[in-house]
Amino acid sequence: MVLLGPPLLLFALITWQVVDDGPLVGLDERLSRALVRPDRASELLADLGNVQVAVPVLAVALAYVAWHGRAGGRDHWWLPPAAGGAAMVLVPALVVPLKEWTDRPGTPAVPPAVGYYPSGHTATAVVAYGAATLLLLPLLRSAAVRRAFVLLCSALVLGASFGLVRRGYHWPLDVAASWCLGAALLIGLWLLVGRTGVLVPADGRSPRPPRR
Numbered sequence: 474m475v476l477l478g479p480p481l482l483l484f485a486l487i488t489w490q491v492v493d494d495g496p497l498v499g500l501d502e503r504l505s506r507a508l509v510r511p512d513r514a515s516e517l518l519a520d521l522g523n524v525q526v527a528v529p530v531l532a533v534a535l536a537y538v539a540w541h542g543r544a545g546g547r548d549h550w551w552l553p554p555a556a557g558g559a560a561m562v563l564v565p566a567l568v569v570p571l572k573e574w575t576d577r578p579g580t581p582a583v584p585p586a587v588g589y590y591p592s593g594h595t596a597t598a599v600v601a602y603g604a605a606t607l608l609l610l611p612l613l614r615s616a617a618v619r620r621a622f623v624l625l626c627s628a629l630v631l632g633a634s635f636g637l638v639r640r641g642y643h644w645p646l647d648v649a650a651s652w653c654l655g656a657a658l659l660i661g662l663w664l665l666v667g668r669t670g671v672l673v674p675a676d677g678r679s680p681r682p683p684r685r
Contacts, residue, residue, distance in 0.1 A: 474658045484653035487646055491575055492592050509582050509641040510662040521629055522594030527601035531561055534605035541612055553666045557604040560658045564600050567654060568593045577594025582641025591650040592643045598633040599655025602626045604662055 490497040520526055535554035540552030568591060577590035605627040613619045634652070637643045 476664070477657055480653040480660070484657070485648055487527050487650045487653070488514045488571075488575065488590075491577055491646060491650075497646065501644050504639065504645050505580055505641070508638050508645070509580060511582055511640050515636045515639035518632045519594065519642055520636070521633035522592075522598040522637065524597055527597050528561065528659050531557065531601040531605045534609055538608045538612070553608050556662050556665050557608050560600050561597075561664045562563070563658055564596045564655075565593065568596055568651075577644075577647070580641045581642055589643055590647045591654060592637060592647040593651070594637055595630075595634050595643070595648045595651035596655050598630050599652060600658050603655060603659045607659060607663060656664040 487497070489495065533622045535557050538553060538557070539554040542553065571591055572588040572593070575590040578585070578587050579589045603626060606622050610619050610622060613622065630652075636646045637648055638645050
């Protein structure tokens with residue numbers, strides 16, 4: 474549970490600054506003005522955080538994890554995919570009320586509106602790609618493939634985050650806060666399934682023969 478402390482504390486700090494219009498907000502706005510350059514590339518990168526893109530990736534990963542666990546005759550094979558799905562469901566359940574409460578306006582690059590904090594697209598990318606990677610890693614035998622999965626996940630999250638800021642869809646603090654929120658959800662997922670032994674080991678062997 475100690476692992477949850479840093480991301481939650483950092484999220485609370487950023488939220489406090491946004492709500493109270495603290496010094497970090499001024500720095501955030503200056504950074505945004507320096508980074509915003511709307512173009513087609515940034516828009517495509519931002520789309521990596523769309524529900525229509527990220528959630529199907531997670532759904533495929535959860536389906537594979539469920540199939541692999543059930544085919545291996547593991548007890549509680551349903552727990553990892555169910556926990557991964559629950560983490561994804563928690564994203565809008567947490568983000569939407571926070572958007573309404575903070576009521577933060579958008580950048581000058583978007584039409585006048587409020588409700589931009591935190592970034593739902595960033596949180597979706599972090600949890601969808603992160604949960605898919607976290608649950609698939611124990612099923613991969615090759616260390617090189619596992620490293621490639623982690624690098625791919627990081628590239629997708631960072632690409633979406635950069636695209637959202639570059640396009641002007643979100644302030645940098647919106648994105649940073651969603652990193653913290655997503656990290657907390659992924660740590661919770663790992664605490665739930667990573668220490669229970671329900672994930673298949675990296676060598677692909679089942680700890681017990683399938684039940685008849």
